[in-house]
Amino acid sequence: MSVKLTEEMLKAFPDARGHxxxxxxxxxxxxxxxxxxxxxxxxxxxxxxxxxxxxxxxDLADYVGRPSPLYFAERLTRETGGAQIWLKREDxxxxxxxxxxxxxxxxxxxxxxxxxxxxxxxxxxQHGVATATVCARLGLECHVxxxxxxxxxxxxxxxxxxLLGATVHAxxxxxxxxxxxxxxxxxxxxxxxxxxxxxxxxxxxxxxxxLLVRDFQSVIGRETRRQCLEKTGKLPDALVACVGGGSNxxxxxxxxxxxxxxxxxxxxxxxxxxxxxxxAAPLCAGRPGVLHGNRTYLMEDENGQIAGTHSVSAGLDxxxxxxxxxxxxxxxxxxYVSVTDDxxxxxxxxxxxxxxxxxxxxxxxxxxxxxxxxxxxxxxxxVVINISGRGDKDIHTVAELDGIEI
Amino acid sequence: MSRIEGVLKSLKEQGRKxxxxxxxxxxxxxxxxxxxxxxxxxxxxDIIELGVPFSDPxxxxxxIQLACERALKHGTSLRQVIGMVREFRKTDTKTPxxxxxxxxxxxxxxxxEFADAAAQAGVDGVLTVDLPPEEADEVAPLFAERDLDxxxxxxxxxxxxxxxxxxxxxxxxxxxxxxxGVTGSASIDVDEVAxxxxxxxxxxxxxxxxxxxxxxxxTAAAVGKVSDGVIVGSVLVNTIAVHQTDPAALNQALTDxxxxxxxxxxxxxx
Numbered sequence: 001m002s003v004k005l006t007e008e009m010l011k012a013f014p015d016a017r018g019h020x021x022x023x024x025x026x027x028x029x030x031x032x033x034x035x036x037x038x039x040x041x042x043x044x045x046x047x048x049x050x051x052x053x054x055x056x057x058x059d060l061a062d063y064v065g066r067p068s069p070l071y072f073a074e075r076l077t078r079e080t081g082g083a084q085i086w087l088k089r090e091d092x093x094x095x096x097x098x099x100x101x102x103x104x105x106x107x108x109x110x111x112x113x114x115x116x117x118x119x120x121x122x123x124x125x126q127h128g129v130a131t132a133t134v135c136a137r138l139g140l141e142c143h144v145x146x147x148x149x150x151x152x153x154x155x156x157x158x159x160x161x162x163l164l165g166a167t168v169h170a171x172x173x174x175x176x177x178x179x180x181x182x183x184x185x186x187x188x189x190x191x192x193x194x195x196x197x198x199x200x201x202x203x204x205x206x207x208x209x210x211l212l213v214r215d216f217q218s219v220i221g222r223e224t225r226r227q228c229l230e231k232t233g234k235l236p237d238a239l240v241a242c243v244g245g246g247s248n249x250x251x252x253x254x255x256x257x258x259x260x261x262x263x264x265x266x267x268x269x270x271x272x273x274x275x276x277x278x279x280a281a282p283l284c285a286g287r288p289g290v291l292h293g294n295r296t297y298l299m300e301d302e303n304g305q306i307a308g309t310h311s312v313s314a315g316l317d318x319x320x321x322x323x324x325x326x327x328x329x330x331x332x333x334x335x336y337v338s339v340t341d342d343x344x345x346x347x348x349x350x351x352x353x354x355x356x357x358x359x360x361x362x363x364x365x366x367x368x369x370x371x372x373x374x375x376x377x378x379x380x381x382x383v384v385i386n387i388s389g390r391g392d393k394d395i396h397t398v399a400e401l402d403g404i405e406i
Numbered sequence: 407m408s409r410i411e412g413v414l415k416s417l418k419e420q421g422r423k424x425x426x427x428x429x430x431x432x433x434x435x436x437x438x439x440x441x442x443x444x445x446x447x448x449x450x451x452d453i454i455e456l457g458v459p460f461s462d463p464x465x466x467x468x469x470i471q472l473a474c475e476r477a478l479k480h481g482t483s484l485r486q487v488i489g490m491v492r493e494f495r496k497t498d499t500k501t502p503x504x505x506x507x508x509x510x511x512x513x514x515x516x517x518x519e520f521a522d523a524a525a526q527a528g529v530d531g532v533l534t535v536d537l538p539p540e541e542a543d544e545v546a547p548l549f550a551e552r553d554l555d556x557x558x559x560x561x562x563x564x565x566x567x568x569x570x571x572x573x574x575x576x577x578x579x580x581x582x583x584x585x586x587g588v589t590g591s592a593s594i595d596v597d598e599v600a601x602x603x604x605x606x607x608x609x610x611x612x613x614x615x616x617x618x619x620x621x622x623x624x625t626a627a628a629v630g631k632v633s634d635g636v637i638v639g640s641v642l643v644n645t646i647a648v649h650q651t652d653p654a655a656l657n658q659a660l661t662d663x664x665x666x667x668x669x670x671x672x673x674x675x676x
Contacts, residue, residue, distance in 0.1 A: 017540060027509060027536045029465040031561035031586055033568065173471055179462060186464045191587035193563060290509045290536065291462060303483040304514025305461040 005257050005333060013327070018207020018294075021330060023323035026206040028293045031190045040208040042113055047215065052112065059104045060219060063137070064094045066101075068220075070227035070384070075354040076371075083237065083377035085370060086384045088224050090248065091359065097389030098220060098248040099130035103199055105216035107134040110197035117141045117196045121185040123150055123178035123244065124315030124362065125157025126389055127201030132166035142166040145185040147177040150314045156393050175308050178244075178318045182292050202245025203322030206293030210322050217251025224384055225255050232382060238263040240370040241386040242362045243283065243336065244316035246325045248388035253334060263335065266325060267369040269311035270338035280309035282321050283329050283336035296323040312341035312397065313361035315389075343368040348391060348398065360389035361397065409502040409530045410555050410578035413452055414613045414634060423671045424579075424635030425450055425626070426615055427642055427664060428506065430457035430473035431490055432482025434650035440493045441653070442646075442660065447501045449661040450668030455533070455637060458487050458507030465535045467590040469640040472647060484511040484520065488527045495528035504531035504557055504578075517545050525552035531578045533557040539575035546575065559583050560606060560614075562598075573610035581637065582606060582616045584629070590640025594619035600632035627670035638667065 018024045018040075026036060046052040060066040068089045077085045090098040103120075110118060118140045122128030128144040135142035144161055148170040151158055161168050174180035182205075189198045203210045203217070221239075228236050239256060241249035243266035256262045271279030279285065282297040289298040291306060299307040299319040311317045328334040339347070344361060347368030352358045359367055363386075370385045377383065391398075399406050407415070417424055427446045431439050439456075446454055459477035463470060484507075491503050505524065512520050512534065524532065532554055537545070539558060549556050555578030560569055563586065573580060582603055584594040599616060606614050616629045617637030626636045645663060649656035 025541050026538065027541055028538070029535050029561070029583075030538060030559040030572075031465075031563055031583060033538055033561075034563040034565060173468070174461065174475075183462050183464045187467070187588045190465065191591060193586055289513050292464070293536070295513075298510070300510065300514060302514065303485070304511035305478060306510070 004260055007258050010257055014207060014211055018211065020324045020327035022288065023295050023326040024207060024210055025295050026293060027290050027295065028206045029190065031193060035193050036206055036208070043109060043208055043212050046109065046112060052108065055108055056105055060101065064100050064104065065092065066219065067223045067227070068092050070224055070231060073355050076351065079350070079354050080371045080374050082379065083374040083381040083383045085374050086228070086236070086382060087357065087387045088220060088252065088384055089387055090220060091357070091387045091390035095130045095133050096392065097126040097130065097360065098217060098251060099127045099201060100133065101219055101251065102201065102213050102216040102247060103127070103130040103134045105212070106197070106199040107138055107140065110140065111138060113197065115195060115197035117192065118199055119143045119145065119185050119188050119196055120199045120201060121145045121178065121181040122201060123181070123317055124313065124360070125150070125154040125161065125393065126315060128166070128168070129157050129160050129164070131199050132161040132164035135166065136164045143169060143188065145169045145171055145181040145188070147175070147181045148172050149176040150178065153397060154314055154393060156396065177309070178314070179306065202247040203250045203324060204245045204292055204294060204296065204320055210294065210324055213247055214250045214254055214324060217247050218254045220248065220251040220386060221253060221255035224252060228382065228384065235259055235262055236384045237261070237377065237381040238265060238373060238383045239386070240265045240267060240366045240373065240383060242267045242316060242366040242388060243321060243325060244269070244280070244318050244362060245320070246322040248386050250322060250324055252386045257333060264333065265369060265373065266334055266336045267365045268336060268338040269313060269316035269365060270340040271310040273340055274338055278310040279338065280311040280317050280319065281338040282319060283325060284338045288326065291320045294323045296320050296326045297329070312344060313365070315360070315362040316365065337369055339365050339368045345398070345401065347371065357387065358391035359387055360391045361394045363388045408553055408555050408578060410453060413502055414579060417452060418634070423630035423633070423674065424452040424615065425664065425668055425671055426453045426455055426635050426637040427451050428455040428457060428637060428639035429642055429646065430459055430470060430477055431487040432459055432477030432480055433473040433643070433646055434476055436480050436482050436486060438653055439490045441657070443494045444498065445657045445660050446664065447498055449664035451501060451664065452635070453502045453504060455504045455506045456487065456491065458484055458505055458511055460508040460511060463508060465588055467588040467640065469590045469644050469647070473643045476650070484515050485523070488523045488529065491529050492527035502530040503528065504533055505529055506533040507535065509534050509537045517548055521548040521552050521554060525554055529554060531555035531557045533581060535559065539572055542575060557581055562586055562602060566609060569606055569609045573612055576612055579613040579615045579634065580606070580610065582614050582633070584616050584618045587618070589618055592619060594625065596625070596628045599629060603633045623666035623670035626667040627674050630671040631674050636671065
């Protein structure tokens with residue numbers, strides 16, 4: 001089933017209760033309801049406030065360095081054979097990933113709301129770094145929650161956050177990864193709800209987070225649309241982005257939702273293979289449930305307990321996904337696929353070798369799938385990959401897999 | 407009249423306050439839960455809140471998180487928890503049981519199947535921490551048709567409009583969360599709780615139970631004085647953790663904890 005979405009229809013999503021069809025909503029304990037309702041009200045007001053938008057746009061330009069380029073990957077295209085492959089270079093943003101688009105927006109919101117203490121969860125550490133960065137700039141107290149096993153595999157980002165003045169809390173509960181970091185961030189928020197702003201790093205969480213994070217990240221797709229028209233005279237035929245929680249993908253997809261000719265591909269972490277159960281691909285192999293404040297596709301057991309996930313990339317190692325993606329899947333507007341750890345690592349090596357661009361392991365999933373996709377398309381067609389982050393943080397992981405000690 | 411309503415009404419007539427202990431089902435082992443429930447009832451529990459373990463208990467502190475992990479290690483499922491209530495009901499038909507937990511296990515089981523099974527087993531109320539009334543449209547009629555009382559939380563941050571709206575959706579009692587924080591974290595400010603609960607009483611006729619942060623007989627008595635019931639959780643669950651390998655010692659320790667609370671509450675008779 002596929003539905004043609006018009007701009008008019010899109011305005012109805014999410015609805016007033018934060019629902020995207022059957023997904024989204026606000027499933028939290030009562031203590032947080034008042035804060036979420038206040039945040040929603042204030043955000044909807046500021047969204048229309050020219051001063052707020054001007055401050056956001058200026059920060060994106062002068063602090064983040066936007067617009068990020070849309071780059072024609074000539075050698076990758078030749079090596080792949082098939083459609084032209086273009087790269088949206090979010091890896092060139094300040095802090096090295098798309099995450100900062102959102103943290104700038106939310107930190108501005110916090111400042112407008114007068115909150116001085118910031119908390120955030122992080123998986124790979126990119127969102128933690130992006131949050132610590134804007135906190136350093138605005139002089140805000142920053143606490144980052146990170147699963148203990150991610151602290152270990154992303155030690156470089158942990159050190160970066162500490163240099164930036166953030167306190168990093170290693171979360172020892174549950175599976176010690178992103179979902180547990182999010183649990184602890186929510187626990188902190190409940191206890192400090194009066195003075196604390198929770199900067200959620202992805203398009204998941206309770207309403208209005210999926211809405212506001214999508215709005216802040218949509219700059220990616222807006223720029224891509226304009227740049228593609230300028231450089232090629234037409235819209236892309238396909239967009240490819242990796243999906244953990246799904247913020248870089250929704251940022252890329254959203255401005256194209258009503259462009260029927262543009263195919264959308266979200267690439268989940270296939271881990272050791274979907275058939276092994278060792279993956280992080282709820283849209284490909286999960287079912288709808290409720291976690292972290294929203295109804296969405298989840299990886300869970302038959303009793304509704306959240307399942308452990310596996311991915312070579314910490315940033316995709318999450319059992320849920322943003323509710324808007326769940327909706328786009330069910331209405332057939334976007335395609336959700338997966339690639340394995342090994343395929344992603346091959347994508348990492350290829351892009352590094354033929355373009356001199358070292359992508360994050362998260363991003364490498366999109367690279368790997370885009371190559372498969374482009375190979376089956378015509379030479380005059382255009383595929384854009386969202387290069388959501390750079391791979392410096394992953395060099396240790398890649399070296400370790402190669403048996404090399406750095 | 408529901409079993410919960412009946413118990414709270416009769417307590418009110420006697421000028422007494424409800425003692426509502428919480429334990430996590432399946433902790434330390436699923437085979438012990440029914441016996442522990444009987445222990446709680448014998449030690450003076452008026453209502454039992456039986457926790458349904460969840461892998462990601464976001465509103466709970468470390469004590470109840472660990473209880474969930476212990477219960478899940480033995481594979482305790484929502485279906486099994488309902489089975490425990492059925493077993494408990496064979497010999498206790500008077501103590502109301504409220505299932506307390508998170509929404510996802512209920513989603514996985516299916517709302518209708520859950521409501522049917524819970525009602526048939528003798529569950530009296532359901533408190534779903536991450537299900538505010540705004541999202542409860544689907545379950546509300548299923549519960550109402552089966553006389554399952556939906557119990558909702560009120561928090562220090564809940565506005566007057568919401569208190570009224572939540573009370574509208576509730577039956578049995580409302581659960582006032584005494585602190586901003588997770589279960590078992592901070593100590594409560596009894597004066598502040600008294601002020602807030604008095605205010606809640608102005609806005610709804612429903613009984614008000616107070617939980618989070620009640621650790622001992624003294625606090626229980628002080629909170630009992632200003633509310634209709636006290637809910638005691640983390641201190642009991644912590645005792646379960648301490649005595650997890652010795653069932654006899656565990657039953658005794660829970661009794662020793664609850665008895666003074668029962669006495670202190672009853673000495674507050676007004």
